[in-house]
Amino acid sequence: MIVMHIDVNSAFLSWTAAYEQQQGIDRDIRKVASVIGGNEQNRHGIVLARSILAKKFKIQTGMSLMEARRQCPNLLVVPPDYQVYVRASKTLREYLYKFTPDVEVFSIDECFLRFTDLNKEEALSLACKIKEDVKNIFGYTINIGISKNKLLAKMAGNFEKPDKCHTCFPEEIKEKLWPLPVEDLFMVGRKTKVKLNRWGIYTIGDLAKTDPNLLFKSIGVYGHMIYAYANGIDGSIFKASPPIKSVGNSSTLKFDVIDTEIAHAIILSLVEMTAWRLREAEMMCKVVSVGIKDKDFNYISRQKKLPYFTDCTKDIYKNICALFDKNWDSRPIRQLGVSVSGLEFAKFQQLSMLKDKNLLKNEKLDKVIDSIREKYGDTAVIRGIFANSELSPILGGYPDDEYPGMSSIL
Ligand SMILES: [Mg+2]
Incomplete structure (x- = not known):
């Protein structure tokens, strides 16, 4: 079994840029300091996506547009067009069905492909072909991660961006996955990172070598889950879209x-x-x-x-x-x-x-x-x-059931 993770690079920005080019608009917003951001008038707009040049001005996704403008006064702010994104996402998916019937949507700009009839070399060359074809046909770049399961494919897809194909097969985990900072692991948020760092766990490798029982004692089933992830085991907890119901x-x-x-x-x-x-x-x-x-x-x-x-x-x-x-x-x-x-x-x-x-x-x-x-x-x-009660201010940690698919406990 081969699994590929397809991820559109800076999706909203790429899709807007590609759309503008198709409309004959004479600019490429990817080549200047630009962001996709909404609602500049009412001062609540935030950066939804940024160009590589905008990134150089330390502009972050999620930052307010006002703040972004302070970092880069000449910033080009382009409003988002969700109809274009939904269409682009659907068109890409339809295209991917040409290669396998097994396409699973993970988010608007990410999906997984499964193949049962490819060896590793064939998988890599097919991925490179898909990546180049998407660039030529649709006019934007994607990253493709290749492995044996969804978790490793997704991790591989994040290695180096943009416009890259990477493999992370189980035998490559030690060399490619373990040196990465622990917060790069899927499902390890900033909050968990702080906790793990406090326990001396800084890399994915550190986590993979930690005693899983200690993790379980402090953060429950979630601890077992990220321990398995650090070791390249996904336990099929990934769910089809939408990622959370x-x-x-x-x-x-x-x-x-x-x-x-x-x-x-x-x-x-x-x-x-x-x-x-x-x-x-x-x-x-x-x-x-x-x-x-x-x-x-x-x-x-x-x-x-x-x-x-x-x-x-x-x-x-x-x-x-x-x-x-x-x-x-x-x-x-x-x-x-x-x-x-x-x-x-x-x-x-x-x-x-x-x-x-x-x-x-x-x-x-x-x-x-x-x-x-x-x-x-x-x-x-x-x-x-x-403040003055016996009640716990926050009830429940990570639940006992599978996290991303987190079905309601009710
Ligand atoms: Mg993306």
Whole structure:
């Protein structure tokens, strides 16, 4: 079995550039300091993609356009065109079906191809051909990673960009994967990186040689998962698109809850982790749910569709509380759960959203809290409501089920 990971280099920028060329527009935004970014007028726009030259000005994806302009006053800001991206993504996928029927979408600009009839040399030469053909036919570059499983193919695809094919077969792990910094490993976020560094784990190789039982003790099943990844084992936890369908969190309570205020506090602590995961996955939700199990194990679950997408803790919290208040029959509660679904990539929502000022302010607050927690740990910032209580401010870590496909626990 051969698996290839296809990844469009700076997808939004590449696709816009290729589209402009096809339209006969006489410029190539890839050759100047440029970014794709939305909503410059209302001052909330962020950098969605950047050119290589923009990168030289230290412009980062996710940075505000105002900040980016400070770094590079002559920056060319091009608005995104999601219709073009969706079309480009679909056209690329259709093209890839020519080589194998087994194409699995991973995100708007990434997919996996599987082949059962290729040896390693044939795979590499086919990958190089696909990469060149895409450049010639569609006018943009891609990276292709080649291996025996999805994890290693994806890691290989990230090695050196742009316009490259790389292999990372199991026998190459030691030489190619292990020297990389541990945060380069799939699913190791900045938050986990800080933890691992604290334990003296700096490279993927360090992680691969750590005692998995120690990892399990401190970070649970998630520890086993990244340990397996560091050793090149993917355990097929990758799921077909969308990468995450729902994110949820639930908690069996130490005591039966009979009071609305306490129930709301527990909901908030569950939402904290759920919304944080949502933002980590760079997604937003449109549906919120609550699950209530009473002391006699009667269970109800209710959901509500919102008229907009959100990844805001306070917003999700508010809506789930309203749902709870409407549906709770006052029987003592043994277990509470929350989840969000109807997910969409946050990048898609960034501009289409018309939100009130408060919501925007809360989103900014969430980002600040996330970054403080990444740096100083989960409990560095505790919402006022938890400060003098026995309740845990954040409930649930990484769940016991498979992470990217994370099915709701509810
Ligand atoms: Mg990409």
